[in-house]
Amino acid sequence: MSPRNVGAVMRKEFNHIVRDPRSLILAFIIPLSLILLFGYALSLDVENVRTVIVDHDRTRESRDLVRHLASSPYFRVQGHLESTAEVSVVLDSGTAAVGVIIPPGYGRDITADRSSPIQVLVDASDPNFSNITLGYLTAFINTYNQRLLLKFLDKNGMPAIEPPVDGRIRVWFNEDLQSRKFIIPGIIAVIIMIAGAMLTSLVIAREYEAGTMETIRSLPLTAVEFLLGKAVPYFFIAMTNVLIAVLLGQVLFDVVMKAEFSLMMAASSLYICVALALGLLISTVTRSQLLANQGAILLTYLPSLLLSDFVFPVTNLPRVLQLISSIVPATYYIEILNGIYLKDVGFALLWKDFAVMVLMLAVLSGLSLFILRREGL
Amino acid sequence: MTPSSDDAILVQDLVKRFGEFEAVKGITFSVRRGEIFGLLGSNGSGKSTTIRMLCGIIAPTSGRARVAGYDIESQSEEVKHSIGYMSQKFSLYEDLTPFENIRFFLGLYNVDRSRWKERMEWVLETARITEVKDRLTRDLPQGWRQRLALGCALLHRPEILFLDEPTSGVDPVTRRHFWGFIRELSEQGITVFVTTHYMDEAENCDRIVMIDLGTIVAQGSPAQIIREVCPGSEGADLNEAFITLMARSAP
Amino acid sequence: MSWVRIRELVRKEFIILFRDERNRRVLVMAPIIMILVFGYVVNYDVKDIRVAVVDQSRTRESRDLIDAFDGNRTFRVVEQSADQDDMERSLLEGRVDMVLRIPPDMASRIRKGKAAPVQILVDGSVSNMASMRIAHTATVLNDYNQTMIRRRAGRTMEYGHVDARVRTWYNPTMDSKNFFVPAIVAFVIMLISLLLTSIAVIREREQGTLEQLIVSPLRPVEMILGKTIPYIVISLVQMTLVTILAKYWFSIPIAGSLFLMFTATCLFLLSTLGVGLFISTVSSTQQQAMMTTFFFILPFFMLSGFIFPIDNMPVVVQWLTYLNPLRFFLMILRGIFLKGIGFNILWPQYLALVVLGTALFAGAVARFRKRLD
Numbered sequence A: 001m002s003p004r005n006v007g008a009v010m011r012k013e014f015n016h017i018v019r020d021p022r023s024l025i026l027a028f029i030i031p032l033s034l035i036l037l038f039g040y041a042l043s044l045d046v047e048n049v050r051t052v053i054v055d056h057d058r059t060r061e062s063r064d065l066v067r068h069l070a071s072s073p074y075f076r077v078q079g080h081l082e083s084t085a086e087v088s089v090v091l092d093s094g095t096a097a098v099g100v101i102i103p104p105g106y107g108r109d110i111t112a113d114r115s116s117p118i119q120v121l122v123d124a125s126d127p128n129f130s131n132i133t134l135g136y137l138t139a140f141i142n143t144y145n146q147r148l149l150l151k152f153l154d155k156n157g158m159p160a161i162e163p164p165v166d167g168r169i170r171v172w173f174n175e176d177l178q179s180r181k182f183i184i185p186g187i188i189a190v191i192i193m194i195a196g197a198m199l200t201s202l203v204i205a206r207e208y209e210a211g212t213m214e215t216i217r218s219l220p221l222t223a224v225e226f227l228l229g230k231a232v233p234y235f236f237i238a239m240t241n242v243l244i245a246v247l248l249g250q251v252l253f254d255v256v257m258k259a260e261f262s263l264m265m266a267a268s269s270l271y272i273c274v275a276l277a278l279g280l281l282i283s284t285v286t287r288s289q290l291l292a293n294q295g296a297i298l299l300t301y302l303p304s305l306l307l308s309d310f311v312f313p314v315t316n317l318p319r320v321l322q323l324i325s326s327i328v329p330a331t332y333y334i335e336i337l338n339g340i341y342l343k344d345v346g347f348a349l350l351w352k353d354f355a356v357m358v359l360m361l362a363v364l365s366g367l368s369l370f371i372l373r374r375e376g377l
Numbered sequence B: 001m002t003p004s005s006d007d008a009i010l011v012q013d014l015v016k017r018f019g020e021f022e023a024v025k026g027i028t029f030s031v032r033r034g035e036i037f038g039l040l041g042s043n044g045s046g047k048s049t050t051i052r053m054l055c056g057i058i059a060p061t062s063g064r065a066r067v068a069g070y071d072i073e074s075q076s077e078e079v080k081h082s083i084g085y086m087s088q089k090f091s092l093y094e095d096l097t098p099f100e101n102i103r104f105f106l107g108l109y110n111v112d113r114s115r116w117k118e119r120m121e122w123v124l125e126t127a128r129i130t131e132v133k134d135r136l137t138r139d140l141p142q143g144w145r146q147r148l149a150l151g152c153a154l155l156h157r158p159e160i161l162f163l164d165e166p167t168s169g170v171d172p173v174t175r176r177h178f179w180g181f182i183r184e185l186s187e188q189g190i191t192v193f194v195t196t197h198y199m200d201e202a203e204n205c206d207r208i209v210m211i212d213l214g215t216i217v218a219q220g221s222p223a224q225i226i227r228e229v230c231p232g233s234e235g236a237d238l239n240e241a242f243i244t245l246m247a248r249s250a251p
Numbered sequence C: 001m002s003w004v005r006i007r008e009l010v011r012k013e014f015i016i017l018f019r020d021e022r023n024r025r026v027l028v029m030a031p032i033i034m035i036l037v038f039g040y041v042v043n044y045d046v047k048d049i050r051v052a053v054v055d056q057s058r059t060r061e062s063r064d065l066i067d068a069f070d071g072n073r074t075f076r077v078v079e080q081s082a083d084q085d086d087m088e089r090s091l092l093e094g095r096v097d098m099v100l101r102i103p104p105d106m107a108s109r110i111r112k113g114k115a116a117p118v119q120i121l122v123d124g125s126v127s128n129m130a131s132m133r134i135a136h137t138a139t140v141l142n143d144y145n146q147t148m149i150r151r152r153a154g155r156t157m158e159y160g161h162v163d164a165r166v167r168t169w170y171n172p173t174m175d176s177k178n179f180f181v182p183a184i185v186a187f188v189i190m191l192i193s194l195l196l197t198s199i200a201v202i203r204e205r206e207q208g209t210l211e212q213l214i215v216s217p218l219r220p221v222e223m224i225l226g227k228t229i230p231y232i233v234i235s236l237v238q239m240t241l242v243t244i245l246a247k248y249w250f251s252i253p254i255a256g257s258l259f260l261m262f263t264a265t266c267l268f269l270l271s272t273l274g275v276g277l278f279i280s281t282v283s284s285t286q287q288q289a290m291m292t293t294f295f296f297i298l299p300f301f302m303l304s305g306f307i308f309p310i311d312n313m314p315v316v317v318q319w320l321t322y323l324n325p326l327r328f329f330l331m332i333l334r335g336i337f338l339k340g341i342g343f344n345i346l347w348p349q350y351l352a353l354v355v356l357g358t359a360l361f362a363g364a365v366a367r368f369r370k371r372l373d
Helices: A003-019 A021-041 A060-071 A084-093 A106-111 A127-155 A180-200 A203-210 A213-218 A223-253 A261-286 A289-306 A319-325 A329-343 A347-374 B047-054 B076-082 B098-108 B113-126 B142-154 B172-187 B222-229 B238-249 C003-019 C021-041 C060-070 C084-092 C106-111 C127-153 C176-207 C209-214 C220-248 C258-282 C286-302 C315-321 C325-339 C343-367
Strands: A049-055 A075-080 A098-102 A116-123 A165-172 B007-018 B021-032 B036-040 B062-067 B083-086 B160-164 B191-196 B207-212 B215-220 C049-055 C075-080 C098-102 C116-123 C162-169
Touching: A003 A021, A003 A203, A003 A223, A021 A180, A021 A223, A021 C286, A049 A060, A049 A084, A060 A075, A060 A098, A060 A106, A060 A127, A084 A098, A084 A116, A084 C343, A106 A116, A116 A127, A127 C127, A127 C162, A127 C176, A165 C127, A180 A223, A180 A261, A180 A289, A180 A329, A203 A213, A203 A223, A203 A261, A203 A289, A223 A261, A223 A347, A261 A289, A261 A329, A261 A347, A289 A329, A289 C021, A289 C286, A319 C021, A329 A347, B007 B047, B007 B191, B021 B047, B021 B191, B021 B207, B021 B215, B036 B047, B036 B172, B047 B062, B047 B160, B047 B191, B076 B083, B083 B142, B098 B113, B098 B142, B098 C003, B113 B142, B142 B160, B142 B172, B172 B191, B207 B222, B207 B238, B215 B222, B215 B238, B222 B238, C003 C021, C003 C220, C021 C176, C021 C220, C049 C060, C049 C084, C049 C127, C060 C075, C060 C098, C060 C106, C060 C127, C084 C098, C084 C116, C106 C116, C116 C127, C176 C209, C176 C220, C176 C258, C176 C286, C176 C325, C220 C258, C220 C343, C258 C286, C258 C325, C258 C343, C286 C325, C325 C343
Parallel strands: A049 A075, A049 A098, A116 C162, A165 C116, B036 B191, B036 B207, B083 B160, B160 B191, C049 C075, C049 C098
Antiparallel strands: A098 A116, B007 B021, B007 B062, B207 B215, C098 C116
């Protein structure tokens, strides 16, 4: 392998990139806007659930319940309505998500030591939202009933009962339960796929479409030199993107790495190489820019978003998709990222993920080399 | 220059600028009805820019032109109905068969439905591609595709036919056949406007305008130009005249 | 305007599109694959919470607590050990989702009527899933406490308490696919109409056929109709296909009117075709068009409420979403699919689609000049 040949291919590819400034700018703007979007705007966490109340009872007891609900950080009482029909209108139009209906006789039941049913309507269209909201609701009712029990015991001169088990729940790795703490590292994996695989998927197809592959074949250039020269410029683009993402995450959104920076760089370099190898392989196989682009979206972007345990838990997937997930490179990179960003684990725990990625790199670039060699390069 | 009803094309002080670069620097000429008119020049002389302005593909920076009696800027729709155009790059649909291409252009030019069959057969026969009409155009040899393109440009019986470097990349036999066909069209009263940089071909033209760096350097019939540019040299041809002119205009 | 011209343009567009077998396959397979993948992958159902238990008490009380978790459908005790460090390592390596540590004095405290602290460590990495797991954990603990209190008192304590009867509307089983599959209908339509329209124009430019069209008497409006009608037809066919899959494969009930859905789709297409045409006017190569398309689709997708709720966004970003046609189309689709609501409630969304669609399409048409320069 001659460094000079690699340099020549690299320069040519670099010129291509620079001459199409829009693609280059997009290669940076898309990742940047992703980070900003996820940092500022997008979150899966639920708070301030918009709630409306219908109080048919209008007693001290019902007002006490509403007051406690309104003071919970999870619910925001938006107003009082007159009837269930009105609740159904606001739920239909989506202006509120929860309706609490207190029936007449609620206060009477409570003072008479009877259980009193209240009706809660939840807009359950969005399963993420409604699951979490139901959790908040259950927790709220449990705590409120605990209060009522203490009042009851106090009223009857009985000693207060402590709950037998007091669950001290502690959250590890993402103590404040903020979705951006895991989405921002995860998005780095997606960005690398965009900047790495999607851009490179076009570069060899372009040579085939323009007919310049013939010329390249006639040159004293080996397949290794050709692939390396094609890959290096995109490696730097992807790496710059990673650094921007890391920096923005840290400065703007307080998403801070817990483990070594060098480990992060090592993992990212390896993953970028896997992404580039995948992009180049797609390019070599399809030989058409349109198909390569579609292929890249289908094989790199979507799997790294959907099948990598990023937002959607792999354990929820059907068996077949779980298997596919285990051959998606992003699965391993995201595991490393979670380890580095959230858990502070070292190489000792992550070496398996590194090993799998090295293996993938070897297989993918081996395939590209094989195809190109067969072509006579 | 006074407009006369004999003029198919009238060009006056036509200028085209691309940013800083002035591709056509104010040219004036006219083309008479029914003649074969050649616009000659080397690559980058401005002849393609001129033909593209006359066909309405690009707008002139300044100046005026009338094609078939219509102003190219204010009456571009009328102009388009009266002209046929064949570009130097093959510009029919390669994913369609000749039959489908012809049908498409028949519809595009709103040719009366009752005449579709007749026009279709006419094109297939004149272009001699009847037996391949259901093959993909992409798979046809270059010369055949060129004939199909010419046929499509004549589907709607235009008054004026614009040909931009029609014979580039075509073998000598086909080329001769092609010029015979152009002559026939001209006899039927169709005005033919052709650009080329092959000087031997230009001898087929009734009249010629030679341009260089966006300005006209000579015009007249081929014989006239040879006489004027190379006086006294027996047996001189257009090629020689052209080279002499180029040498003269070079700084 | 000549209908013959438009008809021939449309015919040509269809022939070219369907002649290539790979194109045919992409047009049919892409939406099917997308709906299958999304239908199965996008899933927030909380099931199979893996628990590691450190039982330092080893009493009937502690075993009851462990059973309370293990007996619950959602939880699965996968590891048990006396060594807390071991379990914490399991959490670190992601083998379990939570660790339950029962202290040695648990039983004795309970017997004395005092609260016994039980330590629960939850992997909070994926915060929304963690929130759901915590809620489930709290419910199990509460149920356990109720049982214990009853057992100690020897009878049910009758006191005035709230009995919340929760009804989950629109998606009673809280099934993720009911929420996401209708949205995929929208996404498929957007992707196809946006990308194919811009590519269709640019291919003409790249192959030089656009020039031939320009010298013909074809008018811009005919050109635009000829280029958009095929993709309107394809989008509507794909919508039908995806809707059939949604109803019969994923058994998602369609509560509302199909006619309203169809109208909304047409209005939505006005916007996407407008953007597609716009992209074709600002790109000169297919690569540029594809990158630019991607650049448009990304914010459309992210800021639509598809996955990330709009309510969670900062107010400024929420304003931005009002410029996003996909946002309104999704509200309509989900409203029709899940809520079965009609025009009387959805009219503001329809109005928004009309306004956005007209503006985007008119803007694109104005840019879409017939001349090449």
